[in-house]
Amino acid sequence: MMESNILLDLKDVNKVFGTNHVLKNINLQIERGKFITFLGPSGCGKTTLLRSIAGFYTIDQGEVWIDGKLVNDLPPYKRGTPMVFQEYALFPHMTVFDNIAYGLDILKRPEGEIQQRVEAAMAQVKLTGLEERYPHEMSGGQQQRVAMARALVMNSPIILLDEPLSNLDAKLREEVRVELRTIQQELGLTVIYVTHDQLEALSMSDQIVVFNRGKIDQYGTPHEIYYEPRTQYVADFIGTTNFEDAKVVKYEGGLATVQYGQAGDTVTIEAREHLAVGEEVILCVRPESLRIEPSETSDFHITGIIKSSMFLGEKQRYFLVDEVGKEWIVDAYDIGKKVYDGIVQIGAAADKIHIIKKNGS
Structure with a gap:
């Protein structure tokens, strides 16, 4: 059977917190190998949707399909959706190597396989030689790379990033932005990236999803979003x-x-x-x-x-x-x-x- 080009398929996804209807009938299909950005102001639902895809939130209505499988009832570690958080969430008492290997250890992979995959992931993000360092001995940019390598090592079909550059200064942010895009393109990864930064979204993405109060206002290429906005909200928010x-x-x-x-x-x-x-x-x-x-x-x-x-x-x-x-x-x-x-x-x-x-x- 021929593999579908749609890796992530969201059907009528709804999420409610108390009286707050955060996600309203989200329908979205994401193709393999694309860099997709969820863009919008604080409170618009973009991070809630990302965490619902990862399994950290249980949706109240709708379906989440990943790689042809309905994953609504699967816990995060069985979904194949590693996530890079804003604060990196590195273990301070573990070395770089052990931080990156953590997910493979949980899955009880053989020691030789873990060694090989961790070394490969470290090479991809230019961390070779820093295996024995601890997070507090590293710069913000290096910590960000460790978090990225921890996601890459799982060989997952999709990687989720929740505002991962927001803690970096402007110059380093630009450098890591270029690195992230390069890694994604070289490895053919499917990446979903959450940000409120318009420049970040326009410069990195294959396609952008613009959120407005829990709904998708527009889904298109950066050029379409900028020059052919469908609503006044999108036109006003972008640039x-x-x-x-x-x-x-x-x-x-x-x-x-x-x-x-x-x-x-x-x-x-x-x-x-x-x-x-x-x-x-x-x-x-x-x-x-x-x-x-x-x-x-x-x-x-x-x-x-x-x-x-x-x-x-x-x-x-x-x-x-x-x-x-x-x-x-x-x-x-x-x-x-x-x-x-x-x-x-x-x-x-x-x-x-x-x-x-x-x-x-």
Whole structure:
């Protein structure tokens, strides 16, 4: 029988703590060999779902299938879902070798096999030669690698990571982020990674699951999540976005002409889904997609007054207010020493504007 490409299949998963309905009808399929990130603010359900997959929480309704097996009634150690925690959860009285070997010891694997698998896992995370050290003798980055090796040594089909880099400083965090992604790709691992850090999610993932109050708002590639958000919540949560109310005046062949602004200007934009004439929509424009003093060929125009600006190294960020008092953010790159001031026109090409339905929030 041919092996299914779906490694994890969640069907109508619900979890309730007291009166708090934390997970609401979660349906999700995850393919083998992918780096998947659960992204969202604190309290949105992402860690609860991760721990429900691992078996640390019992779900109240639904099914969890791993590698074609229903695992609802299996304890964590029988699910094949090793987890790397935020605080690493290393045993302080054990050496690095013994920490990594712990799961294999529990399973009573032969001593020779344990030695071989621990050495291989240590090599994968660049810890060879540190077998006899104790956790307190290691840096935060090294401890993180020990926790990762302890997961890798189990040869499991899926590895779960719960904000594992949050205790590291910014520079080390970036280094370990690259290492994690490299290990995942080299070994073809399936990884589910929980974070509230948008940059982390965008830079590491094959696909991102955006959570909103216990539900999945969108599941897609980093590019889709950033440039084609399905809801205003996703657009607002990922990066910085400008929103403009508009009304559909024509829809034909996947193209929507919408009216916006006080002057009733129109712009024609490719629409991802069918829109009705007269329907109210929201236009999303990223700050980097807007231009100050745009060329006459720009499709979308707004007049505004620059209230302040901020120098951010590679770009100058401008804060404007338009004719109706709405704030806009525009990022200008590679402008040298030129700084704009006063009343300006800002504009964007139609293919840089994304339409969201008003009710998709």
